[in-house]
Amino acid sequence: MKTVIYDKNKDLEKLLKRNDDARDDIRNAVLEIIKGVKTDGNAALLYYTQTLDHCELTQLQVTEAEIQEAFDSVPDSLLDIIREAAGNIRAFHEKQLETTWTYEPKPGVVLGQHITPIGRVGLYVPGGKATYPSTVLMDAIPALVAGVESLVMVTPPGRDGKINPNILAAAKIAGVQEIYKIGGAQAIAALAYGTETIKPVNKIVGPGNIYVATAKKEVFGKVDIDMIAGPSEVLIIADEHANPVYAAADLLSQAEHDEMAMPILVTTSEDLGKQVIAEVYRQIEADLGRKDIARKSVDDFGFVFIVNDLDEAFELSNQIAPEHLELLIENPMSALEKVKNAGAIFMGAYTPEPLGDYFAGPNHTLPTSGTAKFSSPLGVYDFIKKSSILSYDQRCLGDVYQKIAAFARSEGLDAHAKAVERRFEN
């Protein structure tokens, strides 16, 4: 971990090495795959699953029997935990529900906003070594709470043609019924353009590797997508009272995700900074399961920033715009107004990041790599859309139609002017 005395004039992005360069070789491969799926549909999906996932499928869709078999293979104790987590996630997201509203700014005029769910949504769930049933809950439940009628999940099969049973069990608990064994750019293409058997969707959400992310960006416009996920980060703001053991453990829970994950401590206490660094390496060596990944993340992307005071800590944090922000400080709730950019805010010593990753209810699909400057956690609002409502009666339009006509003519739009004038010609 690098220790850095914070200086607001330093180029922070350069220091953090967060990168946004697109890679043309990947894009070209992805475009080829998308073209293949648009042209050849299911045949292309089977071909790419064979060549890229090394799996020869005879059927793309996961059967009800497969889902049930997977479900039955998961221990009841884990099913109960998944159910309880799903309940918490549902309860939180129900608070985000919006409803249609109208109002009368004056008699004869009604304005408003009509809320409707998106019709059909595709959910990408990564396969491979790391399979996350929690992500199935986090992505599917807000869509279903929003009222999405048609929800489809895609996830790449293993070489044996099977899907991780915990993924299928989480899907069953969340309420996802339509599931296909496809992954990568080919799955994104199938969701965006459809095939003989897969109906195209209106929006695609969920994390994935660089091929998935590139394909999502490519089909954006044809369908909507959620934010493109990069390496994730945690930033802990800690004062001198913080427990270094907790801080180190929380940094490592981020670091174990990915060698490019970014664990950052920002502290007013140089002493605490030293203790946390020592504790991080102690915990890695002592008993950590994924110690090689965690060590590389900590070595290459770990930072301890020393700041003069909490105001400076929040200033720095807002510049970094972390996916996860932990406040290991006195009275964290009173510091809320200082937070300008963060995916999720974890308050106090007993709200560690994994509580939010799995259980508390708020979404764990969060804006990464600084995108919290302009985007939000996945939520019900990602699965609804708005239509403006306008209604004027004859008298109210009569009061203003000449102004509308004059404004339209100032823009050179004659037919716009005439559309209001023709209503009052006689």
Added chain:
Amino acid sequence: MKTVIYDKNKDLEKLLKRNDDARDDIRNAVLEIIKGVKTDGNAALLYYTQTLDHCELTQLQVTEAEIQEAFDSVPDSLLDIIREAAGNIRAFHEKQLETTWTYEPKPGVVLGQHITPIGRVGLYVPGGKATYPSTVLMDAIPALVAGVESLVMVTPPGRDGKINPNILAAAKIAGVQEIYKIGGAQAIAALAYGTETIKPVNKIVGPGNIYVATAKKEVFGKVDIDMIAGPSEVLIIADEHANPVYAAADLLSQAEHDEMAMPILVTTSEDLGKQVIAEVYRQIEADLGRKDIARKSVDDFGFVFIVNDLDEAFELSNQIAPEHLELLIENPMSALEKVKNAGAIFMGAYTPEPLGDYFAGPNHTLPTSGTAKFSSPLGVYDFIKKSSILSYDQRCLGDVYQKIAAFARSEGLDAHAKAVERRFEN
């Protein structure tokens, strides 16, 4: 205009010829420009403005004196109309404001959602033949209502190095102070990556030509963007009581925008359909200012669909997902629940589209080309973001930490499990 008897089994997208193919030549030109601006900053902006906009600038930023001069040159009558429209737009968008909320699902647990405005936003305003001060109002006001602290506008200069005075007057009325004379892909690159004098933004909104749209898609991820705008459309659902003169005038107000604009009538009355077509061509010939554009739009992209009943009309409309939906039917408000996909809904004979384009208050930046299936009018919600709030006390985390640890271990994430366990080791 083509008359079509609606058949739900026909391929609607093929009939409408709405196209989503990207063009590689344009993308390559745009990538070159973005690279130039990233490398050479202001010098690249001056170079591209000279070669593409045929304008030799010495200064990029519009001065206060230029804004004042433009403002003073606009007739007071038009300024008053712009001010009144701005007031209506502000009043409507204030209804969209959201505030931070928290709640206690049980004692010791606080969850919630923290609302913050996006820090800095770039607003693209097209130049060229069509200059739309109304778009300045529609894009700037929601951002300012949301609380965006730093708002910057870019718009290409004419060959004389000037900006249309109505655009500058509208910017002054809306409250935009920082304005640069740049357009095209180079302006989007400058907003996304910054130059020596232009600070980068977090989000870019506003319509533009294919180069602007391609550049926006390219920088998406580095910054957020609003939906990519395509040719716009109006769809009018009319029953046998509708006035064919109004319907024709409203179709033409869409058609005059663009040769690729799409004016669509959906009616239960074949007789009305015939009357509207006759009236459309009569109005074009009689007195329409932009008759050549309107005629081409009507000839190539105009449709009259004949349906059996209103349910079928709404089914078709929801498939098309029009930017503007006009309901020239009895009791339009009672049909609201049938609308699933539409940018804005204009109710009844005295709510023509231009009322919404200029004056009523709801936004005129609307999802085009069927994107109303997954996106919304521009609104205050486009300029805010959310951060989840989580707070557990020791007892509440103690109640559930073993479940969290078990869930984490089922995903192979050992450090996640340990982060909660270490808090209860003693």
